Amino acid sequence: MTNADTSTSFIDQVSWNSDGLVPAIAQDFETGRVLMMAWMNRESLALTASEGYAVYWSRSRNKLWRKGESSGHLQQVREIRLDCDGDTVLLLVEQQGGIACHTGRASCFYNLLQDGEWKENQPVLRDPESIYEGKA
Template sequence: MTQADPKAAFIDQVSWNSDGLVPAIAQDFKSGRILMMAWMNRESLAITASEGYAVYWSRSRNKLWRKGESSGHLQQVREIRLDCDGDTVLLMVEQQGGIACHTGRSSCFYRVLQDDEWQVSQPVIKDPETIYK
């Protein structure tokens, strides 16, 4: 009789959607600020858990996406949580370089609804053209 890999058992407890993905929220482990949302598949979650750095699944590129691989803005994972329904992962991260968004901002959630219009609420820390060469 073969035993299931105990290290992989946590992955089987995630409620993956029909595409084999789960939403993953990245949150700053010190401030609690929400930095971004991305998707993970089984492989990206397993790599994230084993290596300690955020790895996501890029739907547009159809491949694994190591956060910070081109920008240098890695996300060191301090804790991985699963919500009560098992259908959302929360990564408590240390955002290296202070920039989480491809727009050069600290968070992807930089627009706030005011008077029925989206207003930019965060400055660009670094021009994306200098980040992504």
């Protein structure tokens, strides 16, 4: 993994959108399962590279968001990749606790289109209220 403290030139090679963000997909390092999609800004990408854990930019809270800071479900980053157009980041991660979604599921992509309707196709592994209870 690149150390962001010594070199951040990789950040300049990313095609940031007009808001200074890039989509970031988190994928399980071992299984290849797509876990979630979030946004990164320059600082969150640099922190992710230097710390080795996923840091995203929360558009709703307008601040950095360290994945797992409230839930304990950290994402240890094994590889950081950039797509051919330079406009999407892929994080290959070890998902701690087996839950990536704030709904208590393994993946945020739990809705499956069947017969013109979205149907949930993953179980809730842990009640979200118990994950976030007492945490703001």
